[in-house]
Every structure is written in C-alpha cells, then in structure tokens.
Amino acid sequence: MSAKTLFDKIWDKHVVHSVEDGPQVLYIDKHFIHEVTSPQAFSGLKARGIPVFRPEQTVATADHNVPTENQHLPIKDALSRHQVETLIKNCNDFGVELYGLGHPYQGIVHVIGPELGITQPGMTIVCGDSHTSTHGAFGNIAFGIGTSEVEQVLATQCVLQKKPKTLKIQVDGELNPGVVSKDIVLHIISKLTAAGGTGHFIEFCGSTIEKLSMEARMTICNMSIEMGARGGLIAPDETTFEYLKSRPFVPKGEKWDRKVAEWKSLKSDDDAQFDLEYYFNAEEIEPMITYGTNPGMGIGITKDIPAPNGKTTSGLEKSLKYMDLEGGKQLLGHHVDYVFIGSCTNSRIEDLRLVADLVKGKKKADHVQAMIVPGSRQVEKQARAEGLDKILEAAGFELRQPGCSACLGMNEDKVPKGKYCVSTSNRNFEGRQGQGARTLLASPLTAAASALSGKISDVRELMK
Amino acid sequence: MEKFNTLNSQAVLLPYEDVDTDQIIPARFLKSVSREGFGENLFRDWRYFEDGSPNPEFVLNQAGNKGDVLVAGRNFGCGSSREHAAWALVDYGFKAVVSSFFADIFKNNALNNGLLPVQVTDDFLAQVFQILKNRPEAKLQIDLNEQEISLVGSSLTESFEINSYKKYCLQNGFDDIDFLLNKKNEIEAYEQSLA
Numbered sequence: 097m098s099a100k101t102l103f104d105k106i107w108d109k110h111v112v113h114s115v116e117d118g119p120q121v122l123y124i125d126k127h128f129i130h131e132v133t134s135p136q137a138f139s140g141l142k143a144r145g146i147p148v149f150r151p152e153q154t155v156a157t158a159d160h161n162v163p164t165e166n167q168h169l170p171i172k173d174a175l176s177r178h179q180v181e182t183l184i185k186n187c188n189d190f191g192v193e194l195y196g197l198g199h200p201y202q203g204i205v206h207v208i209g210p211e212l213g214i215t216q217p218g219m220t221i222v223c224g225d226s227h228t229s230t231h232g233a234f235g236n237i238a239f240g241i242g243t244s245e246v247e248q249v250l251a252t253q254c255v256l257q258k259k260p261k262t263l264k265i266q267v268d269g270e271l272n273p274g275v276v277s278k279d280i281v282l283h284i285i286s287k288l289t290a291a292g293g294t295g296h297f298i299e300f301c302g303s304t305i306e307k308l309s310m311e312a313r314m315t316i317c318n319m320s321i322e323m324g325a326r327g328g329l330i331a332p333d334e335t336t337f338e339y340l341k342s343r344p345f346v347p348k349g350e351k352w353d354r355k356v357a358e359w360k361s362l363k364s365d366d367d368a369q370f371d372l373e374y375y376f377n378a379e380e381i382e383p384m385i386t387y388g389t390n391p392g393m394g395i396g397i398t399k400d401i402p403a404p405n406g407k408t409t410s411g412l413e414k415s416l417k418y419m420d421l422e423g424g425k426q427l428l429g430h431h432v433d434y435v436f437i438g439s440c441t442n443s444r445i446e447d448l449r450l451v452a453d454l455v456k457g458k459k460k461a462d463h464v465q466a467m468i469v470p471g472s473r474q475v476e477k478q479a480r481a482e483g484l485d486k487i488l489e490a491a492g493f494e495l496r497q498p499g500c501s502a503c504l505g506m507n508e509d510k511v512p513k514g515k516y517c518v519s520t521s522n523r524n525f526e527g528r529q530g531q532g533a534r535t536l537l538a539s540p541l542t543a544a545a546s547a548l549s550g551k552i553s554d555v556r557e558l559m560k
Numbered sequence: 561m562e563k564f565n566t567l568n569s570q571a572v573l574l575p576y577e578d579v580d581t582d583q584i585i586p587a588r589f590l591k592s593v594s595r596e597g598f599g600e601n602l603f604r605d606w607r608y609f610e611d612g613s614p615n616p617e618f619v620l621n622q623a624g625n626k627g628d629v630l631v632a633g634r635n636f637g638c639g640s641s642r643e644h645a646a647w648a649l650v651d652y653g654f655k656a657v658v659s660s661f662f663a664d665i666f667k668n669n670a671l672n673n674g675l676l677p678v679q680v681t682d683d684f685l686a687q688v689f690q691i692l693k694n695r696p697e698a699k700l701q702i703d704l705n706e707q708e709i710s711l712v713g714s715s716l717t718e719s720f721e722i723n724s725y726k727k728y729c730l731q732n733g734f735d736d737i738d739f740l741l742n743k744k745n746e747i748e749a750y751e752q753s754l755a
Contacts, residue, residue, distance in 0.1 A: 112750045113743055118725025121743055123750055133642065135593035140737070149747075161591065175591035182593045226641040226665060242643035242669035244736065252740040254747055258723070260664070290578055291635040294664060324638060326664050390578050390638070411577050411633075504587040504640075513610070525582040525639060527605045 099365035101262050102331055103297050106237045106362070110220045112254055119256040125219040127154040127249045128205045129192070131161055131183040132506070133224030137247035138186040150253045151191040155214060158183055158196045159204045160225075161506045164469050164496035167197050176507065190250075203472020203498045206230035206440035210314060211474055213343025217332040217359040222249060227440045227522065228327070229320040233313035234340070235332035235362050237297070240321065260326050261371035263296035267304040269378035274556040276450070277312035278442060278520065278539035280304065281319040282384035282394045284376060290392035293325030296372060299364060300330050304378040310339040311446040318441045319522055322391035331363040383555055385427055386524050386537040388415035393524070397542065397554050400424055418526055419534050420514075427536070427552050434517035435460075435547035436529070437493075438469030439503035442520035442540050445478050451493070451544040452484040454558065460492035461550025467509065468493050469501040493547065505530045518546045561674040563733040567655055567702040568712065570627030572619055575689050579632050580639035581666065585648040587640075598644050599651030628655040629700050631688055635659075636677075637666025646673045656702050658709065660685040671726050672736065678702060678709050684718045691716070704730060 100108075113121040129137075134156070141148065148154065161176045171177035180197065187194040195201035201208055206227050209215040215231045221238035222228060224246045231238035241255060248255050267280060285292075298320050305313065313330050320328030337356050340346050347355050382396040393415060395401065403423030404413045416423055421430075437443070437451055448470065460466045468488055470476040476498055479485055485495050502509040503521035505528065511517040513532030520543050521528075524535040536552065545555040589601040607618045614621040630649065636659040637645060646669040649657065656676040670677045680688075691711060692698055699712040704727060710717035722730075729735065740747075 113746050115725045118723045132590050136595050179591050179593060224641060240641035240665055242641055242665060242672060244643060244672035248737055248740055251737055252747055254740055256736045256740065290638055291661060324663060506587045506590065523639060525580045527586055528582050531605055531610060
C-alpha cells in the first residue's frame, strides 16, 4: 500500500460513493450551523417535505448577527431578530440542538465546537462558514460550505465534493519574543498570497507548530482559507489529547482510552507525497500587520509598505487608495482609531490573557476605542473568573458579550468610514468592518500595544 | 435550477483581481431568510454611494455595459462561503462568470445555482478584456456541450474544464440533493459499516 498523508487517510475513510469523473459523496461526522447561512437550507427541506436525516450530528448556535451588549434583551434590529428567531424555530421543528443566546454554551461556532469537545480528531466537520478550517487544529478535515451544501448535509449527512490536492506547510525553529501564532499565519499568507492555497488542503507541521498550544494552532488553521485553501489540519498529539480530556462532549473512561489510542495513529506516513510543499523558518518572522485589502497584503511591522510599480494589475494601487496609505512608507507610528480584539481567529482565553498581561497597569490612548469581544460565554466566564475583566476595564478596554461582532460588522459593532482599526480578525476586505472602514490585521499583542500608544506599534518595544 | 446549454451574450467587465464575496454582497445584506432579492445589492458599495445614488464610474451603472456574462480578474469569489454571493449574481441576471481563477467555495456555490464558472487562461482573459474594452457590444459565446468559449466574430476561442457530473446537472437542471437522496441506501450501509 502506498504512503498516505493524514488528509488522504481521513478523507478516504469517509467516502461513501465516487461519481465517475465527478465529485465524491463524503460522509460528515459533525455539522455546525448558525443563523445566517442556514435558513434557506431549512426552507429547502420544508419545500421537499423531508426531515433532517441525522439531527444528533448537527449543532446550532447564534453568533454572526447577535448584539454584544444586553443579550438578555430582545434584539433591536428587526431583520437580525427575525433571523435569530428563524434559527430557533428551525431547530425546534427539526430537532437540532441549539446553543442560542442566553445558553451557557453560546458563542462563535468555531470557538464553541473545540471548547466543548464536539470537535475531535479524525472527523469530517462542515459548517456554512469559511472559517470552519479552524477545527482542523485537532487533526480532522473541516471546511466551509455554501447553503446548498448545508441543505445536502441536513438531508443526507453527506456532501458532494471534489477531493482537494494536498499542501504541506512546515515551520521550524524558535519564535522570537513578541511573535505569536497570528504572526506565523500572516507571514505565510503574505508569502503565498491570498490565492496560494486554492484547490488544496493544508497540513501544518514542523517543530514550531508542535510547540504551539491548541488555541494557537486554531488561529493558524483558521486562516487557511485566507490563502484560498479549503482547510488546514495539524496531526493530533499529546497537546491535543490534554486539551480535549476534560471537555464535556468527549468520551469518558475506557472509551476515552480507546479513542486516544485510535487518534495516535492519525499522522501522515513518513514518505507520503504532497502535491505542494513550503518551508518556513520561525526565526525570520517578526510581528506582522496588513496594509491592504486582502490578507495576503501583510508585512513585518518594521518594514515599508510595498510601492506600486506602475504596471501591476494586482490591485495594490486600488488597495492603497482605499486604505489611504502610501507605498514605500512605514506603517509603524501611523494613527489608529479603533482596536478590535475578537473573532474566531483570536477571541479565546489565551488571547485575552495575552492582552491583559500586556495592558495591566497601563491605559489605552484616549482617542482609541478598544473593544474586546470574547469568543464564547465560556471564555467570558473564565475571563471574569480570572479577573481579566478588571484589568482590561482599568486599562480602558471594553469587554463585551460573545459573537462575531466587528469582524464582519453584521451587528451594531462597526468601524466608521475612513477610520483605522487594528483588528485581530481574519479579513481586511474593503468595507468588511463597516462601509469605508480601514482594517489592519494583526496579533492580539500588536493590537493591544497599538491601543496603548494610539498608533501602530511594535509590541517588542513594550516588552524591553 | 434552470438548465444551461449555450449562451450568446454581451459581457460586463470587472477587471479587478481578488474580488471577494464581501464586495459581491456586503455582510449587512445577509439578514434575509430567503434566497431572493439579493441582486439589488450586488456589488453594493462599488455600485452606490453612501446616500444610495449610483456611482457613475461603476460598470453596472454605465449604459451599454450589460449582458448575462460577467468577466472578472483572477481569484474571483475569494473570502466568505456565503452562497448569497452566487444568489446575488443570479438574481441580478448573470448566467456565467468568466475568470482565470475561482475560489473553491464560490465555484461550488455557483454551480449549485446554475451559474456557470468558466475558467480560462490568463492570456485569454487579458485578450477578452482588451477587445471588449474597445468593442463593448461584442458577444461572448459559451457552449457548455462543447465546453468552449469564444468571442463572436473573432478567432479567439478556448476550451474550458468542467467535470462530467456537474455538466450533466447543469444541462438538465438537476441539483446535488436529488442525487444524494437517491444514495440513501448506500449512506445507511456506510453508517452501519462503522458501528
């Protein structure tokens, strides 16, 4: 038998049927849904008069379109409220478990799946959200799908997919102080571009990745889609099992031991062939920040913004015009209006601890609005239990209630036109955080340091 | 889903790379629970000023720039998985999108809504942009049966890839759910093999 990658092993095990010169019928172990991309799928089931095939394998939450203040009150925006109420009704009608507003498990879908232990190694996981790639940090195949595909999964627990190619990204070496997993992934995307991984599924590996915590690994897998890859996974190891051990939805006792034994075999064979391979040296990575309007437009924080060469068609000129930034100049020291710490990329307890540690006893710049939106009710509860809320609030950072919030600005949390926001989210597209908003993607450390000084800052200066 | 066979139409040119789904349909318009009506907000923030008046510089607001085909720069549809992007394009009236590169999720979403993504070479795309810029009335012919795209009245022609399953679905207006529902027995047998 020929050597296989971990991706191939998991994928092949889940193939129910292969269509000749076509896609494969892939069995899905876990399906997450939320209020924005599921209503039309449920309408489709109703129109066909069919039930959800395996309701116990789907879990719902409300995250994209929820307020991050006063969640106990009815949602003010009528359309948002209707969408959230439609989710509640659909989950009731079809027998799907819902962790909605007010539920202690509510939160961003890619934060709650892992923290509850619903996300496990070896699985196939889908959700109508491109950042489903996050779950791959546990050594599974997790990818985002469209609403027609959500309907496929609800109807048959399967999805029709063409198998992607494989891409290995290996990172070795020690990280420099002030450099965290967000910087690793922004560095990789800046080298491979926003389309560099399209058609592929990534396996992240190497000594740097192995040393990362589960939450740091999730940040990396989360942004696989930002280089166009459908998803990214990391082989499970002791760090994975240790993280999962005490989570509510993992098997217990003897069943747990059997599962771990099975999960230990989940790795690429030594001589497995990937379609593409890239290698990175962690020591070359510095804190990163983006200057443009796609996540591939990133630079080391001390570097100059690239200057358009006049003949480029890559949209650099258009991006810099939108951002009102000049090629050839540094970003360091540039004025900042907003800081957003949150999103499925960086809203977990370790992110909040990093920020609290850095801002403890300090004060944000007066002109900066600094918002921290925890990824889930559990994260919020933990932050309060550790007293992080007090530290953050004393430093002028507002700790809000969980949701996707200003990552995509579907709710009231928007960045005004023309304002600069250093954001720990995943996309700096035009208008992503609000019409005309200018987003600079960075790590929680860089975001917090910039909130303190009121300008784009190198966190290493604060750590000296 | 509507059947797709051949298309002969003028084209709308969007010569930008990395057009993401947030541009195709901004997040604030995703609050609907139906599939209809997204066309009016297609490319909303490029198409309209903040006060709601049309931006005359945007292609969809220019007389003569119309047609069932959108021609766009490489990496079209990157970003979010929102199928609303495909719904908006279809609702507006587009039947095909031509680019030299499509993001994966968008491509699936388009196919699932009878919107044909036609992937051409960078060279072909550059020539189409060049010629249509000077002759916006020129028509593109897209023949799904022959898997061929050509610029009518010129020698410019290229074949494109599509797997035979998806081609069959588009030609007949079938969707994947019909196909999967017919595989229920196999799916149940698979589940039992795991137990």
